[in-house]
Amino acid sequence: MKKVLLSLTAGLLSLATFAQTWSLDKAHSNVGFTITHMMISDVDGSFKSYDAKLTSSKVDFSDAVFEFSAEVGSINTSNDMRDGHLKSPDFFDAAKYSAVTFKSTKIKKGKGQNYTISGNLTMHGVTKPLVLAAVIKGPVENPRSKKQMMGITASGKVNRVAFGVGTSGATLSDDVTIKVSGEFTKD
Template identity: 55%
Template sequence: MKAFVLSVAALLTLSTSYAQTWALDKAHAKVGFTVTHMMLSEVDGLFKTFDAKVTAAKPDLSDAVFEFSGDVNSIDTGNEKRDGDLKGEKYFDAAKFPTLSFKSKSFQKAGDKKYKVTGNLTIHGVTKPITLDVVMNGPITNEGPRGKSEKVGFNMKGTLKRSDFGIGAGTPGAIISDEIEVKANGEFTKQADATAEKK
């Protein structure tokens, strides 16, 4: 039994030690959402300030783990007054809850280049599970002025209910839809293995 426990511990340590980090290329990334206004038109918004990273031990990233954080104060819908309302107490309450975050728990293949990612999303101080549809492009080897680098792209889409997170609780769905479409895409660059660099 002791040998089995040691073997499991060794495997976990090994998988962790070989995990690679993929950093977000913010110049080629976007995180946004779409709501329906008065059941008539769609309004798009985005977060100007955010960060994300992916870690994976497998070369094909089939075991990818996603982490994301966004600055609620950077919300932008193209209308200053509306942005101010969204940052206020009635909606996101940015003064009290300035950050939203997501961390994945599973990443499952659903077809050619298609995956389902499930994880915990925290908005407005409330954490709920959410599942997103993912399209993965790559990874590829890119040759640029600074040499070769490995890159991968992810496109994610899904829906959530703002009421689940206590956002705009007093606003009827006929004014602003309860169901919100979320979408994110970005390029990630594989980071140098610090262990390899030391050798």
């Protein structure tokens, strides 16, 4: 029994040794969203302050864990009055719910560089499952730093009303398209 426990412990330690952490390069990343206004035009926005990381022990990232967080107070739609309204209790209530977070629960590799990322999105104090379509490019070696880098672009739709962000009506679509693009460097 002792040998089995020692072998199991050694195996788990070797897996932990191969786990790789990748940090976000914010200068080459962005977090955006699009919502339809009056059911006729799209309005784009972004978050200025955010962070993400991923951990993976497999080269193809099929076991990766993605973690993401955006500060609600950093919302930017290029209109100060609208941004203030979005931060208010009418929508995000940034004073009470300061962050939007996502943590993956499952990564499924598709054809080529395509993946499906399933996880839990928490927004406005509500957590719901979210599935993102993603493209993972790389890794490649940065010619200057010699560090490994990779890129992820992920997108999906979120029903904002289901999270308690605003109410349903003719002014704004219930669904919001989100798009996250990140460049990561291996630590």
